[in-house]
Amino acid sequence: MQTKIAANAQAMRRWLNKAETALGNHSDRLNAINIFPVADGDTGTNLYLTVRAASDALDALDPSVMDVGAVLTHAGQAALEKARGNSGTLFSVFLCAAAEPLAGQQRLSSALLATALHRAQIRAWTALSDPVPGTMLSVMEAASLAAGEIDALHPGDDSNHALGVTLDAAVAAALAAVVSTEDQLDALQAAKVVDAGGVGLLLILDCLRSVVLGEELQGTLLDDLHGYSVQDPHIHSSMPVDEGVEVMCTISLSPLDAATLRQHLDELGDSVIMSQLGGGEAGDGTYRWRVHVHVPTPGPAVELIRTLGTPTDMSISALSDTSGHRSQALQEAVDSGGHER
Structure with missing residues (x-):
């Protein structure tokens, strides 16, 4: 077991920087197997650009900030x-929630990691109006459960060794959960692929393990995942075109x-995600929320x-635009204040 462990705020910066690089290197294969919830x-x-935003924010943060929770909250x-x-929205929710129990801490420990992963997976599951197993949510849950089990076996052990064992267990459980996604969703089973978001989260967690333990990424981690070989086709390209749009x-x-907005968005579309942004109550009884939904047309949701x-x-973007042309409804929504992405 690697004993020279880096688990401080600087390591968290390196983690997200490494995750940005890894996702950039793997984005094509992740895109190739992305067929759920839409192909x-x-x-x-999406994961690459979202993690890049987190990493860029830390590049601009005062390097003297040594509070692990503060660094991850900012990211x-x-x-x-x-x-x-x-996927990007759910990972962002996951990261924000993971930061909360780390506030005021100068380094990560086994117990803190288990608590952070537990908080993060619960927040991600509850951010979605209709959470679905067999996605990155299941991978989050598996990593959290594994970390919690290891921590329960060694209560109060804040040693580097315990943290290393917990990270190993979390990544191993995440890998097993990714493999299982193929059997949890009919669409994945029919296409003989695993969930793309789950693979992306697995990569991010392995980057954390790599940085903290001072080891390389596990080179064979993804080798046996169905549909992930570079020789495999872009599965999503053979799937039916989804004519809907994403509004954020x-x-x-x-x-x-x-609560009213969530209820009515559920009636208009699906993949509804709502999560509170930081800063707390604004003084007028309101809080800032990030909103995400898939709808057939943007007009009713925007209104x-x-x-x-x-x-x-x-932002308003077509879920699948093979023609390269905006629909009239999308153009009208963009003209009235949104922007296509």
């Missing part, structure tokens, strides 16, 4: 503000209005959002 072939790109908020797609924005809402508040950072 739009962009999970790798998570930046990621959530600029999150791309389902940031908006300040009271808890009641946030609903604007009846409850003033959205910022609104």
Whole structure:
């Protein structure tokens, strides 16, 4: 077991930087197997750009900040503000939540890692209106459970050795969960691939393990994943085209209005994700929320959002645009204040 472990705030910066590089290197293969919830072939790109936003934010953060929780909170908020797609939004929620129990801590320990992963997976599951097993959510849960089991066997052990064992267990469990995704979702089973978002999260967790333990990424970690070989085709390209759009924005809402928005977005579409951004209550009873939804057309969702508040950072993008042309509805929504991505 590697004993020279780096688990401080500087290591967290290196973690996200390494994850950005790894996702950039793997984005094409992640895109190739991206068929759920829609076969739009962009999970790798979305995760890469989201993690890049987190990494860039830390590059601009005062290097004297040594609070692990503060560093990851800063990264998570930046990621959530600029999150791309389902996978990017869920990872941002995961990162923000993981940072919370680490506030005031100068280094990561086995117990803190287990607590952070537990908080993060719960927040990610609850951010979605209709969470689905067999996705990156299941990978988050598996990593959390494994870390918790190891920590329970060694209560109060904040040694580097315990942290290393916990990281090994979390990554191993994440890998097993990724393999299992193929059997949990009919779409993945039919296509004989694993979940793209789950693979992306596995890579991110292995980057954390690599940085903390001072080891290289596990070169054979992804070798046996179905559909992931470079010789395999881009599965998503043979799937039916989804004509819907993705709407994302940031908006300040009271808890009641946030619940109302979630309820009505659930009626209009699917893949609804709502997560509170940092900063707490604004003084007028409102909180800032990041909103994500897939809808057939953008108009009703955009109108609903604007009846409850003033959205910022609104983006509207076609889920699958093989023609290269905007639909009239998308053009009208963009012209009225959104921007296509």
